[in-house]
Amino acid sequence: MLSPEDMQKIYREIHKKLTEPFPEGTLEAQERDPNSKYIPVQPYIHRLEEAAGVHWSWHLTGPPVIYETEDLVQVTGVLKILDAEREGVGFSNLQRYSDTKKIRNLKEAIRSAGSDALRDAADKFEMGWKDLAPFRKWAKNPGAGLVSATQRSSREEKTQQCMRCKVPLNQEDIRMLEELSITMLYCQEHIPAHLIRNARK
Structure with a gap:
């Protein structure tokens, strides 16, 4: 029997492999x-x-659900990796015969919805995030873990502007403000004289 610590270590090793970028051309x-x-x-x-x-398994939970009005089928399943489980929900469009209105692609639609559900569950393990990031707004959120601290720092510096001339601050401007312990944002040219005098007293 593996200890909880060993299980966590193995899971982290698997998760690291799962979240690596896919080969070029996958998207x-x-x-x-x-x-x-x-x-x-x-x-x-x-x-x-x-x-x-x-160490992984996938199974559907319950029968497919058919939405007659919307012509959709819904499938729900659970993706399990070691002891970690993530639920996925998938949908697919139903097609009907024009004369009888009976569903003509039920088997294919259920299979397609199952694939959609597996992708949804895999997404909850962060699989594919690095590949889809350029096409997803949420990827720019630092909380998603895709923006490194260095990237955040660089981006924040670019958005810092002088309060007076609105020109972005460069590294020298920021260094000067830090040396003078001035918290307000000014470029070197526009730092008020009284702030410089106070800082040097």
Whole structure:
């Protein structure tokens, strides 16, 4: 029996492999919106096999749900890696015969919704985040963990502007303000004389 610490260590090793970028060319364009990218289910399955081997499983929870009015089928499943579980929900469009209105693609729609659900669960393990980041607004949020501290610092410096002339501060401006312990943002040219005198007293 592995200890909780050993299990956590193994999980972290697997998770690191799972979240590595996919090979170039993995992303595909959505049919309805060529500018929107997604990752097909097969690369997710291949990555799970490579990174987790016998330590992952996927199963559906309950029967598919059909929404007659919307012509949609919903599938829910659970992706398990070691003791960690993430639920995924997927949808697919139903097609009907024009004369009888009966569903003509139920089997394919359920399979497609299952793939969508697996991708949704894999997303909750942070799989594919690094690949999809350029196409997702949430990726710019530092809390998502995709923006390093160095990148945040660099970006914040670029947005710092002189209160007077509105010109972005450079490294020399920032260094001068730090040396004088001035918290207000000024470029060197526009630091008020009285702030300099007070700082040097």
